[in-house]
Structures are given as structure tokens and as C-alpha cells.
Amino acid sequence: MTGSNPRVLVVDDEQPILRVLKSTLRTSGLEVMTAETATAALQLVAQSSPDVILLDLGLPDLDGKKVIEALREWTETPIVVLSARHEENERINALDLGADDYVTKPFHMGELKARLRTALRHADRRRRGTSNYAGQGLEVNFERRTVKLMEQEIHLTRKEYDLLSCLVRHAGQVVTHKQLLAAGWGGAISDTQFVRVYVGQIRQKLEVDPSAPELILTEPGIGYRLRTDDWSPSL
Amino acid sequence: MKRTNKDCSDVVPGQPFLEVAWPNAYFLALLLVSGATLISATSLWLIGPRGVSWPFVIALVLIGSWCGLRPALIAAVTAFLAYNFFLVRPRFSFSIAPADVFAMGTFFVAALIVGTMAGQLSDRARAAVDRLRRLTTLLAASRELSGATTAEDVAQCLARHLKSGGNVEVAIWTADNGGRSLLAATEGAAAFGAKAAVDPASVTGSATHVRELKTARGDVGLAAIWADESRAATTEANDWLEALLQLGAIALDRACLAEDISKARLVAEREGLRTALLSSLSHDLRTPIATVLAAASSLAEYDTRFEAATRRELIDTIQAQAERLNRYVANLLDMTRLESGVLDLKPVLLDPVEAMSSALEHMRRRLTGRRIERAFTATGTMISVDPVLIEQALVNVIENAAELSPPDSTIHVQASVENGEAVLAVTDQGAGVVPEEVSRIFDKFFRGQADRRKGGGAGLGLAVTKGVVEAFGGRIGVESPVADGHGARFTIRLPAHRAMEAEE
Numbered sequence: 216m217t218g219s220n221p222r223v224l225v226v227d228d229e230q231p232i233l234r235v236l237k238s239t240l241r242t243s244g245l246e247v248m249t250a251e252t253a254t255a256a257l258q259l260v261a262q263s264s265p266d267v268i269l270l271d272l273g274l275p276d277l278d279g280k281k282v283i284e285a286l287r288e289w290t291e292t293p294i295v296v297l298s299a300r301h302e303e304n305e306r307i308n309a310l311d312l313g314a315d316d317y318v319t320k321p322f323h324m325g326e327l328k329a330r331l332r333t334a335l336r337h338a339d340r341r342r343r344g345t346s347n348y349a350g351q352g353l354e355v356n357f358e359r360r361t362v363k364l365m366e367q368e369i370h371l372t373r374k375e376y377d378l379l380s381c382l383v384r385h386a387g388q389v390v391t392h393k394q395l396l397a398a399g400w401g402g403a404i405s406d407t408q409f410v411r412v413y414v415g416q417i418r419q420k421l422e423v424d425p426s427a428p429e430l431i432l433t434e435p436g437i438g439y440r441l442r443t444d445d446w447s448p449s450l
Numbered sequence: 451m452k453r454t455n456k457d458c459s460d461v462v463p464g465q466p467f468l469e470v471a472w473p474n475a476y477f478l479a480l481l482l483v484s485g486a487t488l489i490s491a492t493s494l495w496l497i498g499p500r501g502v503s504w505p506f507v508i509a510l511v512l513i514g515s516w517c518g519l520r521p522a523l524i525a526a527v528t529a530f531l532a533y534n535f536f537l538v539r540p541r542f543s544f545s546i547a548p549a550d551v552f553a554m555g556t557f558f559v560a561a562l563i564v565g566t567m568a569g570q571l572s573d574r575a576r577a578a579v580d581r582l583r584r585l586t587t588l589l590a591a592s593r594e595l596s597g598a599t600t601a602e603d604v605a606q607c608l609a610r611h612l613k614s615g616g617n618v619e620v621a622i623w624t625a626d627n628g629g630r631s632l633l634a635a636t637e638g639a640a641a642f643g644a645k646a647a648v649d650p651a652s653v654t655g656s657a658t659h660v661r662e663l664k665t666a667r668g669d670v671g672l673a674a675i676w677a678d679e680s681r682a683a684t685t686e687a688n689d690w691l692e693a694l695l696q697l698g699a700i701a702l703d704r705a706c707l708a709e710d711i712s713k714a715r716l717v718a719e720r721e722g723l724r725t726a727l728l729s730s731l732s733h734d735l736r737t738p739i740a741t742v743l744a745a746a747s748s749l750a751e752y753d754t755r756f757e758a759a760t761r762r763e764l765i766d767t768i769q770a771q772a773e774r775l776n777r778y779v780a781n782l783l784d785m786t787r788l789e790s791g792v793l794d795l796k797p798v799l800l801d802p803v804e805a806m807s808s809a810l811e812h813m814r815r816r817l818t819g820r821r822i823e824r825a826f827t828a829t830g831t832m833i834s835v836d837p838v839l840i841e842q843a844l845v846n847v848i849e850n851a852a853e854l855s856p857p858d859s860t861i862h863v864q865a866s867v868e869n870g871e872a873v874l875a876v877t878d879q880g881a882g883v884v885p886e887e888v889s890r891i892f893d894k895f896f897r898g899q900a901d902r903r904k905g906g907g908a909g910l911g912l913a914v915t916k917g918v919v920e921a922f923g924g925r926i927g928v929e930s931p932v933a934d935g936h937g938a939r940f941t942i943r944l945p946a947h948r949a950m951e952a953e954e
Contacts, residue, residue, distance in 0.1 A: 231767050232741040238760045239748035299736050321740035324747040 221335050222246040224265040226256040226282075227297065228275050236269070239324050245331070253277035257285060260292065267334050269327075270314070271297040272305050280308055287313035291341070293334035297322075303436055307391055310437070316388045333387035333443065348383045350443045351430055353421065355383045364421055374399050375417050378410070382431060387443040389434050414439060475517035479525040482509040487532040494537055502537055503557055510561055514568020518576065522565035530558045577686075584690045587615040591694055595701035604705045605633030605671070608698035612675065613638075616691050618658070619676040622698075625669045625706070633671065642676055659691070663699035670703040734778050734910075738771040745771075770815060777849070780842055781910045785894065788917040795921055799832040799947055800840065802865045802872045809844035810863065816852055821860040828865045832947045833872045835922045843918040846911030847876045847940045854938070855880030862939075872946040877939040883930035891928055892916040912940075919944065 223245045225236050233249050240247045248265060250256035253274045260268065268286070272279030283294060296309045296317040306317050315334050318327050348355045354363040360376055362369045371379060381398035382390055392407040399413065418425040432440045486509035490502045506529045514522035535542060538550055546554050591611040598604040605622040612620045619638035623630035642656050656676065663671035673695060745764040749756070756764070803826045810822065833840070851861050855878040862877040883891060890896045894913040919926045924944035932939050 229737050229741065231771055232737070232744060235741055235745040235748060235764060235767055238756070238764060239744070239752070242748075242752050242756055242760065320736055321743040324744055324751060327744070 220244055220246045221266040222248065222263070223267050223269060223331060224248045224250065224256065224259055224263075225269045226250045226253070226274065227269075227271040228252065228273070229271075236327075240328070240331075243328055251275075253279070253282045256282060260286060260290065264290070265292065266338070267331055268292055268294045269297060269331065270294055272309060273299075280305070280312055283309055283312045283314050291338070293338045295327075295330050295334050307393075307437055310389060310391045311393050315385075329445070332445070337385065337388060348386060350386060350441075353383075353430065355380060369420055371417065371420065374413055375420070378413050379417055379421075382439060382441040386441045387445075389438055389440045391438040393438075395438060410438075475521045476524065479513045479517055479521040480528065482513050483525050483528045483532055485509065486529065487536055490533070490537055503533065503560075506533060506557075506561060507564055510565045511568045514565050514570075515572045517569075517572075519566065519569030519573050522569035522572075523562070526558075526561040526565035529561050530554075533557060580686070584615075584686070587611065588690070588693055588697065591615070592697050592701075595697055596704075598701060598705060599708065601671075601702055601705045601709060602633050604698065604701045608673075608694070608701070609634040609636050612636075612673075612691070612694060615694070616675075616687065617678070618691075621674045622663075623672040623674075625671055630672060639674070639676060642674075661692075661695050663695060663702055665699050665703040667703055667707075670699055670706060673698070735775065738775040738778070741771045742768050742775075773815070777842075777845065778910070781846065781914045784839065784842060784914050785910055785917070788914065788921065795839075796836050797834040797922060798837060800835055800837055802828045802831060802833050802874055802944070805833070805835070805837070805840050806844060806863060806865045806874055809841050809848055812841065812845050813848050813852070816849065817861070819857050820852065820855075823860055823862045825862070825864045825866065828867050828872055828946075830948065831867050831872055833922070833944045834947055835944065836918075839918045840922070843915040843942070844874065844876075846915045847942070850911055850940070851876050851878035851880070851938075854878060867946055868943075870946055871943045874942040874944070875939055877932055877937060879937045882932070882936055882938045883928055888928060888930065892926065915942075 223240055225233060225240070225247060226249075227233050227236070228251050230251075233251070237247045237249055248259055248263065250259050253276050256268075256270070256274075259265070270279055270282060274282070279296065279298075283296075286292065286294065293315040294313070296306065296314045297320055298306050298309070298317055299320050310317065315337065316330050318330050346356065346358045348357075352365045355361070357380060360380075362371055362376065362379065377399045378395055381395055392410050395410045395414075396402060396404055396407070400409065414431060415425070418428050418431055421430055422428045430442055432442055434440055483506075486505035489505040493505070494502050510522060510526055510529060513525045517525075531544070534544055534546060534554060538554060539547060591607070594607050594611070595604055598607050601624065609620040609622055612618055613636045619636045619642070621635035621639040621642075622633045624633055657674040658677040659673075659675040661673045661675070662669055663673055675691070745768045749761065749764055753761075806826070810817070848861070848863075855861065859879040861879075862875075864873065864875040864877070866873050887896075892912050892915075894910065896913075916926050919942050922944060924942060926940065926942045928938055928940050930938035
């Protein structure tokens with residue numbers, strides 16, 4: 216994280232949870248702003264440009280998805296969505312509209328903070344425009360389009376590389392089937408089965424045990440997530 | 451089946467033409483010919499043979515126009531014979547003097563022509579009137595059919611019109627969806643077992659016509675028709691029948707479609723309710739859980755690194771949210787029990803003031819910062835209620851007031867006796883209830899505008915309160931606004947019992 220404390224905007228209409236998030240995130244070294252409505256949130260983002268936005272999808276005045284759309288028109292600020300478990304479609308839509316990640320309610324504070332951290336780091340990487348990635352023994356050089364696992368060069372087909380690099384660029388964050396289809400096929404195909412087949416092939420080449428993947432994790436019904444060094448599902 | 455006195459050729463719908471029907475037509479013809487004979491005989495006797503045939507001409511014209519072609523022809527022959535027998539010499543004999551052969555021939559031809567012309571004209575007029583009547587009845591039927599909303603209404607209307615217009619007995623079944631069921635049957639059709647018939651095939655054997663009611667969409671029903679077998683149906687009557695059946699088929703199809711649509715809408719509404727219920731459940735259960743889990747996991751992680759005040763706040767939050775969760779679950783359980791009727795009502799005599807105080811105590815934490823105005827005047831009165839349920843009911847009303855009014859406002863609480871009833875009322879200074887929401891505010895899972903804005907509220911509390919209050923013979927109402935266009939007052943009225951009785 217950067218030198219000064221990163222600033223997070225928490226948007227939720229539930230007072231109690233807002234209070235808890237405020238206290239906790241502050242103690243963990245983030246500067247916290249809060250908003251209870253979409254209108255207030257949009258205003259705050261424009262005024263004080265936070266480093267990351269934690270957005271509840273069920274807002275009283277405006278659909279959370281509309282907030283994401285409005286924000287994505289002018290800012291790349293990472294958005295982490297808070298949503299209930301049964302709102303799976305909402306979640307996918309939010310991600311496809313440009314949200315960076317999601318946390319399911321109810322959540323452990325540790326998990327939430329990990330997601331916020333990942334989002335911040337991702338934004339940082341994007342700003343600096345890095346040409347390579349390293350984590351969990353995996354190294355990817357974007358300029359030379361090479362992939363190494365434990366120092367061993369791995370040969371991937373073009374499509375496999377396209378999909379992997381998409382996951383790597385969003386390392387630690389969820390990538391939807393739709394995003395992967397766009398990365399591999401330019402959106403010409405909409406059958407998620409293709410993604411499953413190719414991810415299966417990549418796993419064959421990268422995972423120790425492809426049937427119990429530890430590098431490319433499945434987000435059921437949504438997409439995949441590349442595991443990073445500081446992220447573990449047990450949090 | 452009832453037989454009607456109708457000419458066989460008159461298997462036309464509606465009333466017989468000019469009230470003259472078989473055998474009356476022939477009887478009338480005979481009568482007129484006899485009359486003409488009598489008048490002619492009299493005039494022959496009085497004024498001689500001149501003008502003797504005129505009464506016959508008049509009679510034949512009358513017969514032709516009143517009774518139709520066939521009676522007119524028969525009358526013409528009868529008139530000729532009567533003329534010959536009674537009036538032409540030699541009288542009382544059918545033999546004709548050679549001099550009279552020409553006159554008699556002329557009379558016969560004239561009688562035939564007059565009778566035929568009058569008869570044909572009359573028949574044509576009759577047919578025209580019939581056609582008009584058929585059209586009118588079709589129009590009336592179609593108007594009534596298009597007004598019928600359900601398949602049964604349509605079928606009954608169709609059966610009624612077929613019977614009254616076509617004089618047939620009718621039974622109508624639904625389309626064959628793995629079996630037909632009877633939609634309508636005329637009274638006479640019952641004699642053929644139509645009403646009892648589960649399988650129309652068992653009765654259609656006796657029917658004159660069996661018609662599948664069909665539209666472009668396919669089979670919409672089946673009609674069996676029993677017509678009077680002694681009558682040979684005319685093509686026109688048959689056409690009328692077919693036309694009406696076709697109209698009926700279209701109307702039936704429309705009614706079935708309408709029923710399908712309303713059924714689909716009902717399913718959709720039920721689905722919508724289920725979705726609303728699920729999302730309400732999910733939201734109301736999950737929000738407190740999420741808050742508790744977030745606060746508890748924060749405490750676990752930071753513990754001593756939190757400032758004392760922050761820690762206190764988190765612990766308070768956990769406590770408040772757990773209580774909220776508990777209230778919600780209690781409401782949910784009460785609702786289920788109220789609805790399934792399993793709720794075991796254990797009424798005891800309870801002081802209404804005590805009930806209200808205990809509910810307020812229960813909500814003490816939630817009401818922090820509010821001014822509570824108590825007006826407890828219900829002394830010496832008891833209510834017969836289940837203490838746990840009535841507390842829940844009152845807590846819900848108080849919570850509703852707390853949710854929907856500003857944090858520093860006043861909540862007025864009342865426990866009094868009016869007209870032999872215990873009155874428990876809670877008045878808040880919130881935005882009040884929108885008039886259009888008043889009627890629905892006690893509905894399950896209904897959340898008012900203000901409620902939705904806040905994102906809170908289960909939409910269950912007031913429904914439970916209403917259920918509980920009614921279970922103990924009471925009622926609940928809401929007034930809003932109360933003062934200055936603000937506030938709402940929820941009033942619960944329960945039958946009051948004298949405290950003395952409780953001690954007996």
C-alpha cells in the first residue's frame with residue numbers, strides 16, 4: 216500500500232454495519248468515509264476521490280448496479296461489492312458492469328480486508344503498468360508472453376495464454392465467465408463451456424493436482440480467481 | 451323430450467309463424483272452406499248463381515296467406531270438391547253437367563292459382579321473418595356470449611340459446627385434456643344422462659348431432675345435441691345451429707384463454723410474493739447476522755488494539771443486532787404458528803398496564819434517546835391474553851414507532867378503558883402513514899414507503915400484532931396523520947374484564 220493511509224468509501228444503508236465497518240477499518244489503518252445512499256456516495260466519490268469503494272448493492276434510492284455504471288463512466292477507482300448470497304445474478308451483473316470484486320454477506324472482517332487490499336494493489340499495478348507478474352510460484356511476462364512455474368517455462372497455446380493473462384492481470388480478484396470469454400474470443404462466443412474447457416487445460420499444465428486446483432480457483436456460478444501470495448480462502 | 455305442435459317443415463328456430471301451426475293450419479283451412487261453402491250456398495239461395503264463387507276466392511287467399519302453401523293447395527282441392535258437391539247442379543253429387551265443365555275447370559284453376567300464390571307469398575314472408583329472427587337470435591346470442599367471462603358461463607349461455615332458439619336439448623363439455631368435464635347441459639339433456647356423464651362418449655350415441663367445438667387454436671369443447679327426431683331439420687335451421695355453435699366455440703376459446711391468462715397471472719403473483727418473501731427473509735435475517743459477524747470477527751482480530759469506546763460500541767452492536775434477530779425470528783415463528791392454526795392460545799387475565807410496561811422495558815435499549823410519555827389510566831381492568839404473545843404484539847407496534855420516527859422524538863404510550871374495552875395505543879411523531887398504505891399496513895411482508903427508504907423493517911411485525919390481537923377477540927387500527935400532518939397512532943382494543951373477577 217502507498218505511504219499515506221488509503222481511503223475507503225463504505226456505502227451501505229444499514230447503520231449498524233456501517234458503524235462496525237467504520238471502527239474496524241479505521242483501526243486496521245484505512246481512512247474511512249461513509250455514505251448511506253447512492254446519491255451521497257456518487258457525490259463523495261466526485262469530491263474526495265477515495266482509493267477504493269465498498270458498495271452494498273441494496274441501496275434505498277438507486278440500484279447498486281446503476282451506481283457502478285455511473286462511476287465507471289469516469290473513474291477506475293476499484294469497487295468491491297457487498298451482496299447477499301442469493302443475489303448471484305446481481306453479483307455477476309455488477310462484476311460485468313465493472314465492479315472489481317465482491318464479498319458475500321455475512322462476511323468475516325479478515326476476508327473483507329483481504330479483498331480491499333487486493334483491490335488497492337490491483338489499482339496500483341494498473342497505474343504503474345507493470346510488465347510482469349509473480350506470485351504462488353507463477354511468473355508471467357506480459358511483453359514476451361511467457362509463463363514460468365517454479366522457474367520452469369510452461370508452454371501455453373495462444374488462447375490458454377490469453378485466458379491466463381486475464382486472470383493474472385486481475386490476480387486475487389474474481390474474473391467472470393463473460394470477462395474471460397471477452398479475453399479469449401473477443402466476446403464472439405457466449406457459451407461458458409468454452410471457458411471451462413480451456414481453464415481445465417491450463418490447470419492440467421499449472422496445477423499440482425488439476426482435480427483439486429490451488430492456483431486457479433473456481434467461484435461457483437461466477438468465474439475464476441487466481442490465488443495470490445497473501446490470499447487464502449480460509450480467511 | 452317434449453313435442454311441440456309445429457309443422458314438420460317448420461324446423462326453424464323461434465316461434466311458429468302467425469300462431470297458426472299444424473294441425474291448426476289444416477283445421478283452419480277446412481273451417482274457412484266450410485264457411486265459404488256456407489256463404490256461397492246462402493247467396494245462391496238468396497240472390498242466385500251470380501257471384502257464388504267469390505267467398506271461395508277470399509277464403510283461399512286467407513288460407514294461403516295465413517297457413518302457407520300446403521294447406522292452401524289442399525284447401526283449393528277441397529273448395530273445388532265442395533263447390534262441385536254443394537253448389538253446382540246436380541247438387542250433392544260430384545258429377546258435372548257438360549255445360550258447367552268449363553266453368554268448373556276455370557274455378558279449379560283459379561282456386562289453385564290463388565291458393566298457390568297466396569301460399570308462396572306467405573311462405574316467402576315467413577322465411578324472411580324466420581331469417582330475420584335467426585339473425586336476431588344469433589346477434590343476441592353473440593352479444594351475450596361475448597359478455598360471458600368464464601368457460602362455464604359461455605357454455606351455459608350457448609346451451610340456453612340453442613335450446614330456446616333451436617328447440618333442442620344440449621350438453622357441452624370442455625376440451626379434451628386427458629378427459630372432458632361437463633360445462634353445461636339443458637334440463638332435457640339430463641334425461642339422456644348428459645349431466646351424470648363423465649365420458650361424453652357414453653351419451654353421444656343417443657344424440658342427433660355431436661359437434662367438436664373448434665377454433666384455429668384447436669379443440670375447445672364438445673357439444674351433443676338432441677333434436678326432435680320426428681322433424682326433418684331444414685338446411686336453414688341446421689345452418690343456424692352450426693353458426694351458433696361456431697360462435698359458441700369462439701367465445702369458449704376466448705374464455706379459456708382468459709382463464710389461462712388469469713391463472714398464469716395468479717401463478718406469477720404467487721411467485722412474486724414468494725420472491726418478495728424470500729428477499730425479505732434474506733434481508734431481515736442476514737443484515738443482523740452480517741453485522742454481528744463483522745463486529746465479532748473484528749473484536750477477535752483486534753481485541754485490545756481497539757480503543758475502549760470502540761470495543762464497547764462493537765459489543766453493544768452485537769447485542770442489539772442479536773436482539774433484533776431474536777425479535778424477527780420470534781415474529782416469524784408466531785406468524786407461522788398463527789397461520790397454521792397451531793398456535794396454542796393460553797389466555798390469562800393480565801393487567802394491560804403491566805403488558806405495556808413490560809413491552810416498553812423489552813424495548814428499552816432500542817428506545818434510547820426517545821422521550822416516552824405514558825398515559826396509563828386502565829386501573830382495575832384486565833385483559834384475557836397470552837402474556838408472551840401480547841408482549842410480542844406490543845413490542846412490534848413500539849418498534850414500528852421507533853423505526854419510523856426521528857431518534858429524538860416523543861413516543862406516546864396509552865393504556866386506558868373506553869366503552870368496556872381496554873385500549874392500548876402507541877403514537878409516534880414520524881412521517882405518518884400514506885393514506886393508500888393504511889389498508890395494507892397490516893398485511894404480511896408489506897413495507898411502507900418510509901420503511902423501504904430506510905431499508906429496514908421486516909414487514910412482519912404489524913401482521914403478527916394483528917393476528918395476535920384478533921386471536922384474543924380484539925382489533926387494531928391506525929390513524930394518520932395525528933397532529934400537524936405528522937405521526938401515526940396504532941390503537942389496539944381488547945375486551946376488558948373486571949379485575950374483581952380475576953380474584954374470584
